[in-house]
Amino acid sequence: MQKQVELTPEAIRDQKVYRDWGLTDGEYDLIATKLLQRLPNFTETGLYSGMWSEHCSYKNSKPILRKFWTKGSRVIQGPGEGAGVLDINDGQAVVFKAESHNHPSFVEPYEGAATGVGGIIRDIFSMGAKPIASLDSLRFGELTNPKNRFLLDKVVAGIAGYGNCIGIPTVGGEISFDQCYDGNPLVNVMCVGIMDQKDIEAGRAHGTGNSIIYVGAKTGRDGINGATFASSQFSKEEESDRSAVQVGDPFMEKLLVDACLEITHHHSDILVGIQDMGAAGLVSSSAEMAAKANSGVDLNLDLVPQREPGMTPYEIMLSESQERMLLCVKQGHEQTVLDVFEKYGLDAVVIGSVNDDGQYRLSQHGEVVCDIPTRTLVDDVPEYTHPLVEPARFKQDVDPFIPEFADLGKLVNQMLGQATIASKQSVYQQYDSRVQANTVLAPGSDSAVVRIRGTKKSLAMTTDCNARYIYLDPFQGGQIAVAEAARNIVASGAIPIGITDCLNFGNPDDPESYFEMSKSAEGIAKACEQFDAPVIGGNVSLYNETDNQAIYPTPLIGMVGLIEDNQFITRSSAKQGDELVYVLGATFDDYSGSEIQKMLAGKISGKIEHFDLATEATNQKLVHEAIVKHLVDSVHDVSEGGVIVTLLETLFDNELGFNGQTDLTREQLFSETQSRFVITVARQNQAAFEQLVGGHATMLGTTTDDVQLDLKLSNDHLKLDVNEMKQTWKEGLSWLMKSKV
Amino acid sequence: MKFAVISFPGSNCDWDMYYAINDALGQEADMVRSDETNLDQYDGVLIPGGFSYGDYLRSGAIARFAPAMQAVKKMAEAGKPVLGVCNGFQILVEAGLLPGSLQNNTSMEFISDWAPLKVVNNQTMFTNGYAKDETITIPIAHGEGNYYCDDETLKQLQANHQIVFTYEDNPNGSRNNIAGVTNQAGNVLGMMPHPERAVESILGGTDGLTLFKSILNQVRS
Numbered sequence: 001m002q003k004q005v006e007l008t009p010e011a012i013r014d015q016k017v018y019r020d021w022g023l024t025d026g027e028y029d030l031i032a033t034k035l036l037q038r039l040p041n042f043t044e045t046g047l048y049s050g051m052w053s054e055h056c057s058y059k060n061s062k063p064i065l066r067k068f069w070t071k072g073s074r075v076i077q078g079p080g081e082g083a084g085v086l087d088i089n090d091g092q093a094v095v096f097k098a099e100s101h102n103h104p105s106f107v108e109p110y111e112g113a114a115t116g117v118g119g120i121i122r123d124i125f126s127m128g129a130k131p132i133a134s135l136d137s138l139r140f141g142e143l144t145n146p147k148n149r150f151l152l153d154k155v156v157a158g159i160a161g162y163g164n165c166i167g168i169p170t171v172g173g174e175i176s177f178d179q180c181y182d183g184n185p186l187v188n189v190m191c192v193g194i195m196d197q198k199d200i201e202a203g204r205a206h207g208t209g210n211s212i213i214y215v216g217a218k219t220g221r222d223g224i225n226g227a228t229f230a231s232s233q234f235s236k237e238e239e240s241d242r243s244a245v246q247v248g249d250p251f252m253e254k255l256l257v258d259a260c261l262e263i264t265h266h267h268s269d270i271l272v273g274i275q276d277m278g279a280a281g282l283v284s285s286s287a288e289m290a291a292k293a294n295s296g297v298d299l300n301l302d303l304v305p306q307r308e309p310g311m312t313p314y315e316i317m318l319s320e321s322q323e324r325m326l327l328c329v330k331q332g333h334e335q336t337v338l339d340v341f342e343k344y345g346l347d348a349v350v351i352g353s354v355n356d357d358g359q360y361r362l363s364q365h366g367e368v369v370c371d372i373p374t375r376t377l378v379d380d381v382p383e384y385t386h387p388l389v390e391p392a393r394f395k396q397d398v399d400p401f402i403p404e405f406a407d408l409g410k411l412v413n414q415m416l417g418q419a420t421i422a423s424k425q426s427v428y429q430q431y432d433s434r435v436q437a438n439t440v441l442a443p444g445s446d447s448a449v450v451r452i453r454g455t456k457k458s459l460a461m462t463t464d465c466n467a468r469y470i471y472l473d474p475f476q477g478g479q480i481a482v483a484e485a486a487r488n489i490v491a492s493g494a495i496p497i498g499i500t501d502c503l504n505f506g507n508p509d510d511p512e513s514y515f516e517m518s519k520s521a522e523g524i525a526k527a528c529e530q531f532d533a534p535v536i537g538g539n540v541s542l543y544n545e546t547d548n549q550a551i552y553p554t555p556l557i558g559m560v561g562l563i564e565d566n567q568f569i570t571r572s573s574a575k576q577g578d579e580l581v582y583v584l585g586a587t588f589d590d591y592s593g594s595e596i597q598k599m600l601a602g603k604i605s606g607k608i609e610h611f612d613l614a615t616e617a618t619n620q621k622l623v624h625e626a627i628v629k630h631l632v633d634s635v636h637d638v639s640e641g642g643v644i645v646t647l648l649e650t651l652f653d654n655e656l657g658f659n660g661q662t663d664l665t666r667e668q669l670f671s672e673t674q675s676r677f678v679i680t681v682a683r684q685n686q687a688a689f690e691q692l693v694g695g696h697a698t699m700l701g702t703t704t705d706d707v708q709l710d711l712k713l714s715n716d717h718l719k720l721d722v723n724e725m726k727q728t729w730k731e732g733l734s735w736l737m738k739s740k741v
Numbered sequence: 742m743k744f745a746v747i748s749f750p751g752s753n754c755d756w757d758m759y760y761a762i763n764d765a766l767g768q769e770a771d772m773v774r775s776d777e778t779n780l781d782q783y784d785g786v787l788i789p790g791g792f793s794y795g796d797y798l799r800s801g802a803i804a805r806f807a808p809a810m811q812a813v814k815k816m817a818e819a820g821k822p823v824l825g826v827c828n829g830f831q832i833l834v835e836a837g838l839l840p841g842s843l844q845n846n847t848s849m850e851f852i853s854d855w856a857p858l859k860v861v862n863n864q865t866m867f868t869n870g871y872a873k874d875e876t877i878t879i880p881i882a883h884g885e886g887n888y889y890c891d892d893e894t895l896k897q898l899q900a901n902h903q904i905v906f907t908y909e910d911n912p913n914g915s916r917n918n919i920a921g922v923t924n925q926a927g928n929v930l931g932m933m934p935h936p937e938r939a940v941e942s943i944l945g946g947t948d949g950l951t952l953f954k955s956i957l958n959q960v961r962s
Contacts, residue, residue: 434935
């Protein structure tokens with residue numbers, strides 16, 4: 001590890017050392033000449049570098065985030081707190097947020113992913129909510145590269161190692177593969193919690209003399225200034241950054257969850273505020289809590305529990321050691337809180353108090369080592385609007401792609417074995433998806449469904465983002481990401497109520513990259529309003545570039561839906577033979593950005609056509625009505641791979657066959673036209689279903705008991721052994737992981 | 742009937758067990774911290790799954806020293822029903838209340854799935870509600886569920902009919918497909934599958950509820 005030499009303020013200025021910490025010349029000048037009107041010392045410069053990093057300040061993305069629609073009748077807490085909160089009736093609320101842990105997961109995949117899970121869980125229970133589920137959205141480069149196989153293996157192990165131990169079911173998520181993620185895998189984790197609305201907490205420190213209490217693991221030298229690390233590009237020398245990755249302890253976090261929830265539920269009268277120590281650790285939690293309340297804090301660093309001797313103020317304040325929380329407690333009631341933590345065997349120490357002069361003042365060994373206005377760390381961060389330039393690729397005319405192939409049956413088999421299409425069972429069976437005994441629909445469904453014990457309600461949840469579409473058309477692709485998430489939610493019997501997002505992009509200084517961010521955010525905003533699903537929180541991960549190779553723009557959408565009555569919960573698998581199979585939604589020749597294009601052409605290109613929010617909304621409404629009227633046996637949304645993949649997935653679970661005839665061409669079986677569902681209907685509901693959906697759905701055929709598929713197309717006749725296809729689909733990922741290409 | 746659910750630091754299926762008894766079975770269960778030393782007021786003990794003390798040394802190896810385990814031993818000696826599920830099974834083995842040991846799954850990976858089990862012995866206080874050789878389906882979720890015992894122990898287990906459940910499709914490498922065993926007296930059962938997760942049809946099945954009903958039947962008769 002680089003040895004910390006505490007340079008003098010003058011040396012920091014003269015040698016421009018602040019640049020190494022991510023501060024620009026302009027930012028340093030602003031601090032020195034305007035905000036402080038003196039040179040910041042070593043510790044202070046370090047605090048600014050952490051707090052002014054993109055990861056903590058969103059200085060590059062705020063103009064983008066303002067585009068989002070954040071209102072809506074259910075919103076109790078929008079963006080800005082640990083996590084957003086939505087009303088789910090009966091005095092209850094759902095709390096959720098997604099966060100990225102991309103950079104750490106590339107450098108140290110097991111701990112990077114594990115601590116990503118730990119971090120987002122703290123955001124949820126710091127609001128006073130009990131975490132009830134988590135989901136993971138992962139992106140890797142192609143598995144032909146052994147490094148990507150290693151990353152997938154270790155990231156999954158990290159998620160399992162942390163999530164299984166802490167006892168929060170991992171109920172869903174998604175994984176896909178594209179070459180652009182080769183040097184920048186994405187690890188986005190979403191956590192969902194529920195609470196009574198009366199128990200909502202906030203991350204605030206106010207009331208002069210109230211105590212600041214540090215709780216949880218001791219502070220070590222792990223992850224120092226990780227927020228700055230997460231806000232920079234990688235180069236091939238990234239290995240030297242290993243010390244910027246933290247190490248997780250899920251057992252400690254389990255105790256922390258239980259203890260903090262005991263405080264928020266039983267001692268809320270003396271608890272002023274609570275926040276987790278995430279990015280930029282102790283400084284971000286304490287400064288943000290104080291700044292939100294227009295107050296300041298005095299902290300004595302000698303009192304901070306430390307794992308190693310000789311830590312400097314810079315190290316203590318910017319350490320990102322895991323499993324730590326910061327509480328503000330009413331003066332005179334500290335012992336009550338300390339006693340609760342002692343019962344759980346956790347360190348809890350009063351390290352300072354709220355002051356009334358608004359200063360952020362730190363002392364160590366009897367000396368003041370930092371004395372700056374608190375708001376300068378949080379509120380005075382400059383905001384940057386970047387120039388936008390439409391990427392050149394949008395201006396090129398590309399001939400529309402039409403798949404050409406010889407043997408349809410072989411092509412279907414090949415498609416089912418693609419990493420993005422193949423079953424992810426080998427991954428999700430490593431996750432405990434049923435702990436807490438509330439999981440109704442586990443991973444593998446369109447969306448996960450977790451019932452709320454003691455009510456007849458459930459929550460549906462999903463993560464989605466087809467980045468290929470956003471790469472080809474950020475505005476439409478952004479809309480599609482939300483629409484697809486909503487489609488998953490609706491397919492399981494829910495109505496969408498809100499979203500969180502993880503905006504994973506390249507370097508914002510690149511005008512083309514900033515264009516992608518801006519346009520996709522506009523698309524997301526438009527679709528959110530259409531589906532009445534406001535954005536209630538999320539995070540931003542920029543600089544996902546290695547050696548100037550950027551990822552596809554990947555604004556992950558994490559959506560939650562409400563199922564008002566558990567009898568509406570709908571599965572994606574046909575139940576038995578002789579169910580009628582329909583495709584709801586029109587099919588066109590849409591191959592731009594499709595899996596078939598990637599598989600046959602090796603790359604994606606073209607224009608996104610035929611997507612229309614109004615059509616999407618109509619189709620979703622019809623599906624919801626059909627579910628509520630009990631007219632359907634199963635609903636599965638059509639996504640990557642098209643109708644043929646969706647149809648086969650509908651048959652796999654209960655090992656059914658299919659017999660049918662359609663006007664579709666064999667190529668159109670792979671079309672990825674949006675807004676479609678494959679639905680199965682019992683014969684006795686045929687008339688009512690057809691009357692409801694009118695011309696929006698066409699019958700494709702019927703399920704059969706013989707495990708054979710027979711589908712007559714306008715220009716081909718497809719015959720498949722469903723069990724053979726199931727084997728390819730089920731084992732596809734394992735084969736790729738074991739391949740020694 | 743009144744059960745104690747022993748909650749160790751790091752237990753994470755304790756509430757699942759609690760709800761299985763209070764809601765699904767309609768009996769009473771209390772959450773009892775692992776530093777409790779007296780369980781005299783209870784008719785049975787349930788040791789839940791999870792990662793007691795983080796399982797950092799070896800699964801169940803630290804939990805066996807918790808004060809409550811002395812009281813659990815007393816209950817076992819008194820012939821009262823003692824059920825350990827998953828980490829609870831590991832703890833009972835570490836505490837010497839059940840024979841054998843639990844090793845890493847042969848895949849070296851955690852496995853979460855539904856597992857079909859065969860009820861090998863339906864003459865116990867935990868299985869009297871099942872038919873002999875009936876196949877039931879119960880969720881599993883473990884990384885160290887690979888049951889091992891030496892030849893002599895295995896012979897004894899077989900001779901005394903202590904093997905209660907076996908896997909139909911061995912997921913973890915357990916010797917002789919063993920999924921659950923009792924002590925010699927038959928009142929202490931350890932099993933890796935989670936019956937408390939299979940007590941309501943909305944969660945995918947009720948095969949686990951029969952196990953709890955069996956305990957109730959036995960006590961009532």
